[in-house]
Amino acid sequence: MPVNPQNPPLYKIAIIGSGPAGIYTAEMLSRHQAVVQAQLQISVDLIEQLPTPYGLIRYGVAPDHPRIKGIVDSLHRILDKKEARFTGSVRFGADLTLDELRDHYDAIVFATGAAKDAALDIPGTELRGFFGASSFVSWYDGHPDAPAEWPLDAEHVAVVGNGNVALDVARMLAKDPHDLSTTEVPAHIQRGLLDSRVKAVHVFGRRGPADAKFTPLELRELGEQAGVKVVVEADELTRSQWPDPATLSTNQARQNLATLEQWRDNPPEIDHSRSVHLYFFHTPISAEGEDTVRSMTFTRTVASPDGHTEGVTEGVPSVTYSVGQVYSAIGYRSAPLPNVPFDAAGGVIENIDGRVSAAGVPVQGLYATGWIKRGPVGLIGHTKSDAKQTVEHLMNDLLVMAPKNSSGDIRSLAQAKDLPWTSWEGWLRLDQEEKRQGEEHRDPSGVSKPRSRTKETSRHVMNHIASGKSDGTSWS
Ligand code: NAP
Numbered sequence: 001m002p003v004n005p006q007n008p009p010l011y012k013i014a015i016i017g018s019g020p021a022g023i024y025t026a027e028m029l030s031r032h033q034a035v036v037q038a039q040l041q042i043s044v045d046l047i048e049q050l051p052t053p054y055g056l057i058r059y060g061v062a063p064d065h066p067r068i069k070g071i072v073d074s075l076h077r078i079l080d081k082k083e084a085r086f087t088g089s090v091r092f093g094a095d096l097t098l099d100e101l102r103d104h105y106d107a108i109v110f111a112t113g114a115a116k117d118a119a120l121d122i123p124g125t126e127l128r129g130f131f132g133a134s135s136f137v138s139w140y141d142g143h144p145d146a147p148a149e150w151p152l153d154a155e156h157v158a159v160v161g162n163g164n165v166a167l168d169v170a171r172m173l174a175k176d177p178h179d180l181s182t183t184e185v186p187a188h189i190q191r192g193l194l195d196s197r198v199k200a201v202h203v204f205g206r207r208g209p210a211d212a213k214f215t216p217l218e219l220r221e222l223g224e225q226a227g228v229k230v231v232v233e234a235d236e237l238t239r240s241q242w243p244d245p246a247t248l249s250t251n252q253a254r255q256n257l258a259t260l261e262q263w264r265d266n267p268p269e270i271d272h273s274r275s276v277h278l279y280f281f282h283t284p285i286s287a288e289g290e291d292t293v294r295s296m297t298f299t300r301t302v303a304s305p306d307g308h309t310e311g312v313t314e315g316v317p318s319v320t321y322s323v324g325q326v327y328s329a330i331g332y333r334s335a336p337l338p339n340v341p342f343d344a345a346g347g348v349i350e351n352i353d354g355r356v357s358a359a360g361v362p363v364q365g366l367y368a369t370g371w372i373k374r375g376p377v378g379l380i381g382h383t384k385s386d387a388k389q390t391v392e393h394l395m396n397d398l399l400v401m402a403p404k405n406s407s408g409d410i411r412s413l414a415q416a417k418d419l420p421w422t423s424w425e426g427w428l429r430l431d432q433e434e435k436r437q438g439e440e441h442r443d444p445s446g447v448s449k450p451r452s453r454t455k456e457t458s459r460h461v462m463n464h465i466a467s468g469k470s471d472g473t474s475w476s
Contacts, residue, residue, distance in 0.1 A: 009403045010041040011106040013394070014410065015084070016092045016337075018048040019055020020380050021370025022111035023075045025387040026084035034395050042398075044084035045105075045410045049091040050144065051422045051462040052430065053079060055113055057380070058455075059143045062168045063183040064175065066452070071380055079424060087410050088422035089463060093338035095419050096410075102365065104406040104413070107394050109367040110340060110349055110356070114332040114376035118347075120160060124287030124296075125328070129154065133161070133169050133329035140172050140193070142186040144459040150189075152196035154324025158296045160284050161329035162205030163213040167222055169327050170201045174228045174274045181443035182451045184434075194444060201276045202321060206283040206301055206309050209260045210243045215379075216255035222276060223263065229272035232264035233279045237300060237316060241281060283309060285318060287326050295320050332376035340366065348375055354390030355397075364401075367394050426466030430456065433465050 013029060015022045026044050034040055052058060054072050061068045079086055090096060092112075101108055117132030124130065129151075138146040152173075159170045177193035185193075205212055212219075223230045234242070242261075248254045260278070282298035289295070297320040301309040334349070336342035341350040341358040349368040350357050356366035369390040370383045414421050422430075437454040456462050 008038050008040045010043065010405070011398050011403045012104060012406065012409065013042055013044045013107045013109065014101055014105040015044060015046045015109045015111055017055060017111035017113060017370070017372075018046045018053040018086060018088070019111065019113050019370065020057060020071065020075060021113065021372075021383040021387060022046055022048075022055070022109070023053070023078050023084070024384050025109055025111060025369050025391060027078045028384075028387050028391040029394070030081075030083035032391060032395050034399060040398060043409075046079070046084045046086045047090055047092060047096075047410055048086065048088040049094075051088045051459060051466055052427055053086055053088065056115075059141045060115075060137060061141075062137075062172055063141065063180060063185040064171070065168075066183065068380070069184070069452075082424070086422075086424040086427060087414070088427065088466075089459075090410065090414055090419060090421050095417065096413060098337075098339045100413055101410075104404065104408040104410075105365075106398060106401070106404050107365050107367060109369055109390065109394065110337060110372055111368075111370045112334065112337065112372050114334040114347070114371040116333045116335055117328060118331040118333045120284065120328040120330055122284055122286050124289070124293070127287055127289045127293045128291055129289070129293035129325040130287055131325065131327050133159075133165050133327050134332060136169055136172075136327055137165070140185065140189055142184075142189060142455040142457040144457055144462065146457075148188060148457075150192055152192065152198055154293075155197055155199040156321075156323045157198055157201055157325040157327065158321065158323040159201060159203045159327045159329055160296075161331070162203070162207070162211075162280075163329060163331065164215060164218050165332075166203055166327075166329035167214050167218050169329050170203050170276050171222055171225060173198050173201045173327075174276050175225050176227050176273075178443065179226060181441075181449040184438065184451060184453045184455050186455050186457050187441075187444075188457075191444060199274055201274070202279065202323060203276060204279045204282040204284065204296075204298060206281070208238075208241055208243065208280050208303050209257050210248055210253040211303060212253075212256055212280075214256070216252060216259065219256055219259050223259070223268065227271065227273050229268060229270055229275045230263050231267060231275055231277045232260055233277050234264050237312070238279075238281045241302060281309075281312075282319070283311065288320070293324060293326055295322050296326055297321075332371070334372040334376070346375065348372055354386075354393050364397075420463065420467075422463060422466040426468065429468050430462055430465045 117134045139150045281301045283301045300312040333347045343350045351368045355362040434453040438451045443449040
């Protein structure tokens with residue numbers, strides 16, 4: 001398309017979801033060489049269903065991981081440059097349809113992540129006391145849609161899975177809640193954790209220690225919790241399957257194995273009030289109980305040559321553990337979005353390298369990035385390379401199409417529908433208020449313990465503070 005360098009065409013881009021995937025995409029769009037070289041101009045709207053930005057960093061990273069939470073600072077800097085405009089409290093699919101957005105935007109990027117739990121397909125998951133990890137994570141991270149209270153009423157609890165989420169859940173269940181006093185955990189959640197009856201957390205992996213998905217740093221951290229003893233449960237059957245470290249091909253596996261062997265062979269002798277027990281080669285087959293979980297049963301497994309697991313049946317009975325709660329941490333799933341092609345088997349938006357596709361054919365103007373594009377694996381930094389690929393395709397497509405030149409956008413759509421929204425300035429007000437409350441924070445014994453922020457958990461209060469208006473009727 002011929003371009004007038006004095007007045008390059010303007011394209012409007014909407015990004016749905018303001019977690020790292022959405023924000024990195026916004027940043028890469030604005031830095032793209034086609035923009036820098038004035039081949040085209042872009043305006044980017046980040047549209048978020050929550051009143052606040054940052055997605056999984058705010059509502060998925062555990063409060064005792066300030067280093068990872070610190071990624072917020074760089075995301076803040078990107079949004080503060082106003083290269084993308086934040087609009088919160090507007091739900092794609094519920095408040096706005098795809099067609100409505102398509103009328104005004106030349107490209108729409110879905111960056112909605114993966115917030116649901118993958119289903120553990122065994123009997124007993126309907127019992128009281130059986131939880132998906134994501135609900136517990138939402139609770140301790142103060143998500144506005146999570147319940148205010150969590151029933152931490154069992155002494156022995158099971159965590160199923162051997163990923164970093166399983167370790168987060170195990171650590172938060174076992175940790176002394178006093179150690180959270182300087183974190184951003186909301187006060188009522190810290191009190192809930194202080195009332196917990198949990199004494200022992202039992203973590204079950206279906207494969208062996210060398211195939212665990214958790215990362216070495218996070219594993220070692222489990223052993224650094226004051227008053228928590230880590231026990232590696234290795235009976236004759238499982239011990240005989242522990243690999244020779246020399247045969248391991250990845251650094252992660254070697255480091256994990258070294259830590260686990262250390263704990264197995266030299267169990268730490270520490271004063272403890274709680275313990276975390278790590279079991280390997282245990283595949284869950286059922287949870288049992290009348291109406292509440294009372295126990296969990298596992299078949300013993302061996303790793304098959306292809307890296308999967310096979311049940312060991314002959315001569316090796318299944319094993320049942322008495323537990324009063326189960327947390328299933330076997331991975332996340334993305335939710336399908338209305339009228340956006342979804343690959344149900346893969347749990348992602350159907351896409352070809354970031355271009356949304358239907359039955360293998362790209363759908364013009366629609367893109368995906370982050371976990372909803374490739375599935376819920378990888379650390380936060382991985383979303384950058386992902387965003388780069390999607391942005392490259394998007395920009396190449398824009399360069400050969402005419403802009404819609406619509407005068408409407410998310411704000412005019414919201415206004416027409418009388419939908420209140422939160423803006424970047426509104427978030428800055430809420431951010432400031434949370435930080436102010438954090439400075440005034442006292443721990444449960446009344447001792448002054450300032451922290452980076454105290455998170456507000458009520459959607460209504462968040463919207464109200466963001467509005468900056470005393471009646472809070474019209475947000476912005
Ligand atoms: P994950 O790393 O994929 O781990 C899922 C675990 O569940 C695996 O151990 C898997 O075993 C197991 N599993 C799957 N299906 C199962 C079944 N039917 N029965 C029993 N076990 C089953 O997922 P995640 O823990 O949800 O983490 C998602 C991503 O977020 C990861 O990239 C993770 O590193 C990242 N994350 C990072 C941090 C951090 O602090 N750095 C914190 C949280 C999350 P198999 O391996 O045998 O399939």
